[in-house]
Amino acid sequence: MTTEPTIAANRDPLGQLLDTHSVVVCTGAGGVGKTTSAATIALEAARRGRRVCVVTIDPARRLADAMGLDAETARGSEAMRVAGPWAGELWAVMLDTRATFAELIRTYAPTPQQARTILDNTFFRNISDALSGTHEYMAMEKLYELHNDTRFDLVVVDTPPTTNALEFLDAPNRITRFLDHRLYKMLVTPSKGLARAVNLAAQTFLRSISRVVGAAVVDDVIEFFANFEGMEDGFRARAVAVRELLAADTTTFVLVTVPRRDIAEEATSFVTELGAAGISVDALIVNRVHPRFTGRSTDELHADLDRFIGTPLEPLVSSLLDAVTIATTELDHLASLTEALPDAPVVRVPFLDADVHDLDGLERLTGHLFAD
Numbered sequence: 001m002t003t004e005p006t007i008a009a010n011r012d013p014l015g016q017l018l019d020t021h022s023v024v025v026c027t028g029a030g031g032v033g034k035t036t037s038a039a040t041i042a043l044e045a046a047r048r049g050r051r052v053c054v055v056t057i058d059p060a061r062r063l064a065d066a067m068g069l070d071a072e073t074a075r076g077s078e079a080m081r082v083a084g085p086w087a088g089e090l091w092a093v094m095l096d097t098r099a100t101f102a103e104l105i106r107t108y109a110p111t112p113q114q115a116r117t118i119l120d121n122t123f124f125r126n127i128s129d130a131l132s133g134t135h136e137y138m139a140m141e142k143l144y145e146l147h148n149d150t151r152f153d154l155v156v157v158d159t160p161p162t163t164n165a166l167e168f169l170d171a172p173n174r175i176t177r178f179l180d181h182r183l184y185k186m187l188v189t190p191s192k193g194l195a196r197a198v199n200l201a202a203q204t205f206l207r208s209i210s211r212v213v214g215a216a217v218v219d220d221v222i223e224f225f226a227n228f229e230g231m232e233d234g235f236r237a238r239a240v241a242v243r244e245l246l247a248a249d250t251t252t253f254v255l256v257t258v259p260r261r262d263i264a265e266e267a268t269s270f271v272t273e274l275g276a277a278g279i280s281v282d283a284l285i286v287n288r289v290h291p292r293f294t295g296r297s298t299d300e301l302h303a304d305l306d307r308f309i310g311t312p313l314e315p316l317v318s319s320l321l322d323a324v325t326i327a328t329t330e331l332d333h334l335a336s337l338t339e340a341l342p343d344a345p346v347v348r349v350p351f352l353d354a355d356v357h358d359l360d361g362l363e364r365l366t367g368h369l370f371a372d
């Protein structure tokens with residue numbers, strides 16, 4: 001049963017990544033299969049005996065149900081254990097941006113009362129959704145939290161669809177940049193309560209905006225920033241720790257793509273941007289690949305077709321030619337991406353005849369992603 005280790009590693013590149021890392025990040029463009037891949041990777045890890053938690057983002061309803069993440073009970077970002085016959089443990093959590101942000105505020109607010117004031121603040125409730133990158137940041141934040149949770153030895157994280165790698169990588173820095181903002185600085189002065197939190201220049205400025213947006217809104221903003229006082233250091237330290245975790249040797253990035261020219265091009269620039277930020281992609285999953293059926297080339301099949309024209313074999317050879325033409329085109333689409341990732345193993349997953357929406361479907365996919 002045991003084979004020579006390097007051969008086993010080459011045959012099962014994703015399996016090897018699972019065995020040697022504590023965080024797996026599944027990234028890629030919208031709709032390529034990130035959520036499905038993350039869930040499949042987590043399931044396989046549990047089968048291999050690991051205590052794994054997968055963070056999913058907006059999973060399709062049926063897949064969420066299959067993983068015990070029904071909207072009523074699972075929202076609130078608590079990890080739920082998925083029952084099954086595996087050697088390890090499979091846990092799943094659905095990312096709840098709001099709840100994660102709230103937890104973060106509770107962690108860093110000097111007093112519970114201050115946390116409550118911030119969380120009830122209308123301005124906070126508006127910006128916590130609108131702040132660019134909040135979704136990405138909270139995904140990373142949740143990852144960090146679960147990574148430090150002793151119940152799990154592996155965290156697999158699904159990511160929001162990314163068109164711009166920096167958006168996603170930069171997420172942990174965004175909140176700190178926001179805190180460095182001039183308006184923020186203007187509103188908060190060291191530790192002297194609401195009245196003195198606003199200096200003279202700011203007061204003039206606020207008087208003019210309150211004419212436009214209304215005094216209540218401005219009061220909310222002041223209350224928010226005044227209460228945020230004392231939390232910036234914690235937030236900044238946390239952002240640094242999250243960024244370090246993303247770049248750690250024990251964290252691996254798996255890029256999911258489909259063999260389409262536009263998506264592969266997007267993925268290629270994504271890889272370049274990740275690389276510039278010091279993060280390498282360790283494996284490439286090419287999802288929804290059409291099967292080739294034969295080792296024969298299109299030229300050989302054209303010749304075959306000429307030979308079999310008018311015979312019962314003609315339709316068969318013709319279909320084979322179509323399939324090989326599609327498969328060859330798909331390979332062309334992927335060429336620049338695989339060149340950009342010379343060291344990353346490529347794992348292909350066929351276009352299945354049905355959506356993957358339950359544990360049986362995920363099990364089926366493990367057969368394509370991992371060696372037996």
Ligand SMILES: Nc1ncnc2c1ncn2[C@@H]1O[C@H](COP(=O)(O)OP(=O)(O)OP(=O)(O)O)[C@@H](O)[C@H]1O
Nearest residue numbers: 030031032033034035036161288350351352355356
């Ligand atoms: N190999 C496959 N064959 C057939 N269907 C697939 C395959 N992989 C994924 N799917 C289906 O494609 C759909 C999209 O997959 P998934 O939700 O995993 O993508 P995603 O990258 O997470 O999307 P989003 O960016 O919207 O979050 C799902 O319905 C899923 O069941």
Ligand SMILES: [Mg+2]
Nearest residue numbers: 034035057058
């Ligand atoms: Mg998804």
